[in-house]
Amino acid sequence: MLGLTTRFSFLALCVLQIDEEVAKLLELKAQLGGDDGKHQFVLKTAKGTRDYNPRQMAIREKVFNTIIGCFKRHGAETIDTPVFELKETLTGKYGEDSKLIYDLKDQGGELLSLRYDLTVPFARYLAMNKITNIKRYHIAKVYRRDNPAMTRGRYREFYQCDFDIAGQYDAMIPDAECLKIVHEILSELELGDFCIKVNDRRILDGMFAVCGVPIDKFRTICSTVDKLDKVRLSQQEAHAEDSVSVGSVAGGGRYDGLVGMFDPKGRKVPCVGVSIGIERIFSIMEQKAEASAEKVRTTEVQVMVVSAQKNLLQERLKLVSDLWNGGVKAEMMYKKNPKLLSQLQHCEEAGIPLVAILGEQELKDGVVKLRVVSTREEVNAL
Amino acid sequence: MEDKAQIHEAIKVQGELVRKLKSEKANKEQIDEEVAKLLELKAQLGGDDGKHQFVLKTAKGTRDYNPRQMAIREKVFNTIIGCFKRHGAETIDTPVFELKETLTGKYGEDSKLIYDLKDQGGELLSLRYDLTVPFARYLAMNKITNIKRYHIAKVYRRDNPAMTRGRYREFYQCDFDIAGQYDAMIPDAECLKIVHEILSELELGDFCIKVNDRRILDGMFAVCGVPIDKFRTICSTVDKLDKMAWADVKKEMVNEKGLSEEVADQIGEYVSMQGGMDLAERLLQDQKLSQSKQACAGLSDIKLLFSYLQLLQVTDKVVFDLSLARGLDYYTGVIYEAVLTQTGVGLGSTEAQQEAHAEDSVSVGSVAGGGRYDGLVGMFDPKGRKVPCVGVSIGIERIFSIMEQKAEASAEKVRTTEVQVMVVSAQKNLLQERLKLVSDLWNGGVKAEMMYKKNPKLLSQLQHCEEAGIPLVAILGEQELKDGVVKLRVVSTREEFDICRADLLAEIRRRTSEA
Numbered sequence: 040m041l042g043l044t045t046r047f048s049f050l051a052l053c054v055l056q057i058d059e060e061v062a063k064l065l066e067l068k069a070q071l072g073g074d075d076g077k078h079q080f081v082l083k084t085a086k087g088t089r090d091y092n093p094r095q096m097a098i099r100e101k102v103f104n105t106i107i108g109c110f111k112r113h114g115a116e117t118i119d120t121p122v123f124e125l126k127e128t129l130t131g132k133y134g135e136d137s138k139l140i141y142d143l144k145d146q147g148g149e150l151l152s153l154r155y156d157l158t159v160p161f162a163r164y165l166a167m168n169k170i171t172n173i174k175r176y177h178i179a180k181v182y183r184r185d186n187p188a189m190t191r192g193r194y195r196e197f198y199q200c201d202f203d204i205a206g207q208y209d210a211m212i213p214d215a216e217c218l219k220i221v222h223e224i225l226s227e228l229e230l231g232d233f234c235i236k237v238n239d240r241r242i243l244d245g246m247f248a249v250c251g252v253p254i255d256k257f258r259t260i261c262s263t264v265d266k267l268d269k270v271r272l273s274q275q276e277a278h279a280e281d282s283v284s285v286g287s288v289a290g291g292g293r294y295d296g297l298v299g300m301f302d303p304k305g306r307k308v309p310c311v312g313v314s315i316g317i318e319r320i321f322s323i324m325e326q327k328a329e330a331s332a333e334k335v336r337t338t339e340v341q342v343m344v345v346s347a348q349k350n351l352l353q354e355r356l357k358l359v360s361d362l363w364n365g366g367v368k369a370e371m372m373y374k375k376n377p378k379l380l381s382q383l384q385h386c387e388e389a390g391i392p393l394v395a396i397l398g399e400q401e402l403k404d405g406v407v408k409l410r411v412v413s414t415r416e417e418v419n420a421l
Numbered sequence: 422m423e424d425k426a427q428i429h430e431a432i433k434v435q436g437e438l439v440r441k442l443k444s445e446k447a448n449k450e451q452i453d454e455e456v457a458k459l460l461e462l463k464a465q466l467g468g469d470d471g472k473h474q475f476v477l478k479t480a481k482g483t484r485d486y487n488p489r490q491m492a493i494r495e496k497v498f499n500t501i502i503g504c505f506k507r508h509g510a511e512t513i514d515t516p517v518f519e520l521k522e523t524l525t526g527k528y529g530e531d532s533k534l535i536y537d538l539k540d541q542g543g544e545l546l547s548l549r550y551d552l553t554v555p556f557a558r559y560l561a562m563n564k565i566t567n568i569k570r571y572h573i574a575k576v577y578r579r580d581n582p583a584m585t586r587g588r589y590r591e592f593y594q595c596d597f598d599i600a601g602q603y604d605a606m607i608p609d610a611e612c613l614k615i616v617h618e619i620l621s622e623l624e625l626g627d628f629c630i631k632v633n634d635r636r637i638l639d640g641m642f643a644v645c646g647v648p649i650d651k652f653r654t655i656c657s658t659v660d661k662l663d664k665m666a667w668a669d670v671k672k673e674m675v676n677e678k679g680l681s682e683e684v685a686d687q688i689g690e691y692v693s694m695q696g697g698m699d700l701a702e703r704l705l706q707d708q709k710l711s712q713s714k715q716a717c718a719g720l721s722d723i724k725l726l727f728s729y730l731q732l733l734q735v736t737d738k739v740v741f742d743l744s745l746a747r748g749l750d751y752y753t754g755v756i757y758e759a760v761l762t763q764t765g766v767g768l769g770s771t772e773a774q775q776e777a778h779a780e781d782s783v784s785v786g787s788v789a790g791g792g793r794y795d796g797l798v799g800m801f802d803p804k805g806r807k808v809p810c811v812g813v814s815i816g817i818e819r820i821f822s823i824m825e826q827k828a829e830a831s832a833e834k835v836r837t838t839e840v841q842v843m844v845v846s847a848q849k850n851l852l853q854e855r856l857k858l859v860s861d862l863w864n865g866g867v868k869a870e871m872m873y874k875k876n877p878k879l880l881s882q883l884q885h886c887e888e889a890g891i892p893l894v895a896i897l898g899e900q901e902l903k904d905g906v907v908k909l910r911v912v913s914t915r916e917e918f919d920i921c922r923a924d925l926l927a928e929i930r931r932r933t934s935e936a
Contacts, residue, residue, distance in 0.1 A: 082562040082801065084516055085546050090559055093511035093570070112863055114840040114870035116488035121479055121591050122517055122548075122575065142539040143548075146579065151480050153517075153538075164485055167477040174870075175488070180517065184541065196516050208873035215856075216873075223863065301477065303460050340509040356610075356732035363507055363618065364734070370509035370569075373603035373611075389509075 059083075087185065087195025093337035098324050102228065103178065106315060109223050110176040110202055113216065117176050120160040126150040132159050132300075139183045141195075153182035157201045158297065158312075165205055165308055166301035172206035174213075178317070194318065203312030205298070214293060214311045221289050221313055230288065230323055240292070288316040336390040343391045344371040345382040347398035347408075352376070354397045358407070362395075369395075386412050428465050435459040453478070482580065482590025488837035493824050497623065498573065501815060504619050505571040505597055508611065512571050515555040521545040527554050527800075529750060534578045536590075548577035552596045553797070553812075560600055560808055561801035567601035569608075573817070589818065598812030600798070606722055609755050609793060610729035612813045616759050616789050617735040619815060625788065625823055626763040630738050633745035634723055635752045635792070637704075640716025641743070644709045645687040647680065653750065654678055659692055660746035663760070663787075667693070692744040698727035700741050719754070726755065747790060755811070756792035761823075788816040836890040841933045843891045844871040845882040847898035847908075852876070854897045858907070858925075862895075865926045867933070869895075886912050893932060895925065 062083045084090060091099060110117075129140060129152050141153040154160055157177045165173070178200045185193045202220060204213035218235060225233045243264070247257050291313030298308035328335050344359045346352070352375045362369040370391075372382055379396075386394055396408040396417075406419040439459055442452045457478045479485060486494060505512075524535060524547050536548040549555055552572045560568070573595045580588045597615060599608040613630060620628045638659070642652050658673050667689055674685045691710070694700060701723040710716050723741055730736045747756045791813030798808035828835050844859040846852070852875045862869040870891075872882055879896075886894055896908040896917075906919040909928060920928045 082558060082803070083520060084562075085518055085520055085544055088516035088518070090516070090562075091514040092563070093513060096512045096514060111839045112866070112868045114838045114868065116837045117491045118488060119486040119491060121483035121485070122577075123480055123483070123591075125478060125480055142541065144537040144539045146537065148579075149480055163477060167479075167485075168487070182517075184543075196518075204873070206873070209875045212852075212856075212873040212875075219860070219863070303463065303477070337511045338509045339506045352607075353732055356607075356729060360614070360733045363614070366507070368507045368509065373599070373601070373607040375604045375607075 085195075087193070089194070094328075094335050095321070095325065097335050097337050098328060099321060102317070102320055102324055105227050106200060106224055106317075107176070107178070109220055109227065112223075113174070113220055115174045115176045115202060117178075118161075118164060119177065119179065120154070120157075120164060122180075122182075123151040123153050124160060124163070126152045128163055129155060129159060136183075139185060141182045141184055154179075155183060156181050157199050157314075158203075158294075161201070161203060161205075162298045162301050162310075165298050166303075166306075170205070171308055174204045176200070176202045198317040198321075200315040200317040201312060202315070203310055205308050205310045207309055217291060217311055217313045221291075221315075224315060225288065228320060228324075230320065233288070235289075288319050289313055290316070334390050338368075338370075338389060338391075340368050340370050340389065340391045342367055342369045342393045342395050343382065343386050344369055344395045345379065345397065346377065347379050347396050347401075349376040351397050351399075351402075354402060358395060358397065383412075428462055432459065432462045435462055480590075482588070484589065489828075489835050490821070490825065492835050492837050493828060494821060497817070497820055497824060500622050501595060501619055501817075502571070502573070504615055504622065507618075508569070508615055510569045510571045510597060512573075513556075513559060514572065514574065515549070515552075515559060517575075517577075518546040518548050519555060519558070521547045523558055524550060524554060531578075534580060536577045536579055549574075550578060551576050552594050552814075553598075553794075556596070556598060556600075557798045557801050557810075560798050561803075561806075565600070566808055569599045571595070571597045593817040593821075595815040595817040596812060597815070598810055600808050600810045602809055606725045606729055606755075609811045610726055610733060612791060612811055613726075613730060613739060613757060614733045614735055616757070616813055616815075617738055620759060620788065623820060623824075625820065626761055628738060628759055628761050628788070629740055630735075630757055630759045630789075631740050631742040631745045632723065632726070632755065632757045633742055633747075634719035634755050636715040636719035636754065637723070637743065638746060640713030640719065641688070641691050641710060644713050644716070645691070646684045647688070651678060651680070655680065655688070656746050659688070659744060662692060662744040662746075694743045695740050697736065697739075697741060698724055701727065722755065747792065751794045751797050752792040753795045754793035757790065757813070758787055759789040760786040761788055762786070788819050789813055790816070834890050838868075838870075838889060838891075840868050840870050840889065840891045842867055842869045842893045842895050842929055843882065843886050844869055844895045845879060845897065846877065847879050847896050847901075849876040851897050851899075851902075854902060858895060858897065861926065862929070865930075867926065867929055883912075893929065895929075 123143060126142065127150070130137070133140070133155055136155070140155050143151040143153070157179060161175070161177065164170070178198065180196050181199050182196055185195055202217065204217065206213075218237070221235055243261060244257055247260060248254075252260050291311070293309070293311040295307060295309040298310065299305050302308075342362060344355050344362065346355055355371050359369050359371045372385070383394065385391075392412055394410040394412060396410060398408065401408055401419065404419075406421055408417050409420045410417045435455065435458055439452065439455050442455055460477065518538060521537065522545070525532070528535070528550055531550070535550050538546040538548070552574060556570070556572065559565070573593065575591050576594050577591055580590055597612065599612065601608075613632070616630055638656060639652055642655060643649075647655050655674060655678060658670055658678060661673070662670055671682075671685045671689060674680045674688070675682055680688075687709075694704075696703075701720045704710050705717060705720045705724075710720075727736065727739075727741070730739055745756060745758055747758065791811070793809070793811040795807060795809040798810065799805050802808075842862060844855050844862065846855055855871050859869050859871045872885070883894065885891075892912055894910040894912060896910060898908065901908055901919065904919070905922050907922055907925050908917050909920050909925070909932075910917045911932075918928075
């Protein structure tokens with residue numbers, strides 16, 4: 040696991056590095072003679088961010104469906120919050136990491152910052168709406184100005200996937216359900232064998248106390264103990280600001296004091312929750328897909344409508360329209376007279392399973408030739 | 422202590438204002454704002470441990486989505502995405518912020534509405550303003566010449582809420598685009614087919630898709646005598662015809678934009694025309710208009726478009742309308758806009774939605790808009806390589822709004838969870854059995870939940886089912902446990918059945934699949 044992650048990060052870094060240097064080259068070139076000034080910039084995403092191409096989106100969708108399916112199976116609702124909060128909402132919540140918050144420029148209005156996690160917005164939401172009980176999941180991107188030199192491969196924009204149960208309940212029942220959910224998700228995703236470690240802040244503190252650790256050193260000793268399983272590589276899937284170990288794919292716990300910090304009357308809403316390490320999971324699934332022989336389809340097209348001869352555009356349009364009206368996922372080439380071979384090649388590349396072939400003779404006979412791409416069998420259908 | 426007295430006074434005044442607003446049933450946003458001010462004042466008093474010194478608000482122009490809104494949103498997305506997938510589209514995602522230079526120079530006057538990030542020592546960044554410019558960057562960056570893609574994501578505009586009520590600063594855009602060199606009008610026709618399918622499936626009521634062409638507009642302006650340097654500004658005036666009467670539009674052309682009345686009248690004759698393929702044919706024979714090569718090219722393409730639309734069976738809702746102008750600079754060919762034709766759908770304050778393809782202004786009933794834009798990607802490519810594009814932006818925020826109002830008005834409950842079975846105890850000390858049963862149900866793929874109480878009251882548990890719309894209850898009771906059965910209750914009918922524990926999963930599956 041460690042080896043794979045290292046190799047992947049290395050390769051990814053190579054690609055990133057190449058892209059960066061190419062971008063610099065283009066920028067230099069663009070400075071020459073500047074045509075009409077149109078091309079004077081570099082084709083790049085911001086540092087620490089990336090596009091998702093269709094293949095990555097297809098993998099991402101599968102992962103989300105599994106995870107959301109599990110949350111829904113447990114009766115969770117979902118909410119969404121804005122990408123930026125009032126700066127003051129985030130102030131004082133993240134300790135040292137506050138310097139990693141992205142601020143928006145002061146353009147004369149409110150001071151704003153991009154959300155750093157989903158937990159503080161959640162606490163704000165609960166307090167703002169005076170909610171005392173909720174079981175909710177929230178999947179969205181968060182933003183941290185990590186220094187890439189320090190922590191290689193870390194993204195500055197990345198998904199967090201949180202599930203939380205807020206409310207006053209009988210001890211440990213919701214806590215147990217959170218662990219059941221982690222178990223279900225990791226099993227269903229088929230990432231391989233896993234282990235969920237459990238401990239308690241009160242046990243840690245109690246242990247430090249009886250071992251003679253001065254109270255003012257509890258936190259710092261705690262973070263040292265935390266390093267027992269750690270190698271600093273990537274991923275920020277932790278619940279709130281926990282640091283995360285290499286193989287970690289989920290983390291969480293009980294946090295009873297946070298919402299009270301937001302409520303004007305200091306009303307407490309006990310919470311327990313978990314954050315799924317979605318970015319790590321994407322990464323693993325992408326590698327698996329790479330390694331596997333199986334093709335990752337980026338579309339769900341079931342039938343391609345093709346012409347065997349020229350001048351059959353009208354018939355193609357009519358047929359594809361009928362298929363769409365019937366709920367069938369279909370497509371056709373945007374050419375009046377495409378070559379049969381090109382159309383069939385497209386099917387093979389895109390993984391489309393069926394082809395509906397229109398031909399002059401078949402039209403006279405009132406049939407359509409239906410071809411199964413994988414077997415190359417053909418049948419005449421009415 | 423003078424300060425404190427002032428604060429107390431301010432609190433009193435603010436409190437009265439809030440009470441007044443509430444009793445007058447003023448708009449929620451306003452009430453929330455005044456309440457927030459009140460809380461802030463109160464927080465300044467005595468300051469406890471400084472913990473509560475801030476206001477519980479979202480940023481201006483942004484809002485949370487509660488579970489109910491999310492449930493409605495999910496339904497809408499499923500319909501729309503289902504349609505895109507049915508047409509074989511892929512999807513991509515891009516970062517929420519771009520390099521500032523990527524967005525510079527793309528939005529004309531609206532550039533002042535872009536959110537910049539603070540210069541914190543690194544690259545200068547801005548939040549994306551639409552999904553079209555990121556798309557063009559993505560194509561150029563990856564040297565992509567052909568793609569059919571949809572992209573649904575939030576975009577950011579620092580609109581001034583005083584000017585445009587109900588406008589959000591963070592809102593969804595939902596774009597579908599076909600990029601690539603293809604035979605004329607085929608992808609353009611498919612975009613219209615997609616709009617037709619989506620609007621039909623969402624059941625928003627009757628709608629109309631207006632179609633025009635930038636070349637026809639420009640050709641018309643030319644033959645009517647509009648000076649070339651006034652094309653754009655006259656275009657944006659014509660665009661107001663869906664909000665203003667011709668008389669007012671003409672006044673603007675003459676008084677504000679300096680056209681002669683004669684020229685304005687000539688424009689007036691054309692922009693009042695609507696029709697189908699027949700209108701395009703007629704105009705190709707029009708003495709004046711046929712003098713413009715540009716207009717003729719546009720008219721021929723409109724004819725071709727309509728022939729394809731006929732084959733795709735969507736001409737019933739499509740109209741060739743010469744008054745359709747769409748404010749965007751970057752359209753180069755066909756343009757279209759879909760409007761709901763039912764008035765009184767209570768569009769209220771969420772009128773001004775920003776669903777337009779990039780930065781068009783949008784008329785009241787508009788729920789989708791788009792067109793062909795062949796020059797944009799070339800602006801990003803270092804070699805200036807062109808990638809022709811045609812696409813549409815679905816007015817998702819307007820649609821949410823309408824669906825939310827429909828849900829409000831309808832008797833039908835909007836469920837925020839999908840729970841099929843609630844596992845309850847009829848007596849005390851049955852927590853273990855509940856945990857075991859709910860676990861079996863989850864393992865069997867059934868959506869289930871239970872109360873996080875050791876000994877909940879039966880009534881409270883049943884009440885929860887009714888409120889949440891959960892259709893089935895699995896009741897564990899001491900007698901039933903001895904008999905090896907579980908009592909399955911159908912919430913809507915209150916019927917109860919004793920089901921053998923071993924058969925329970927199958928029975929629940931049967932009942933929930935029939936539903």
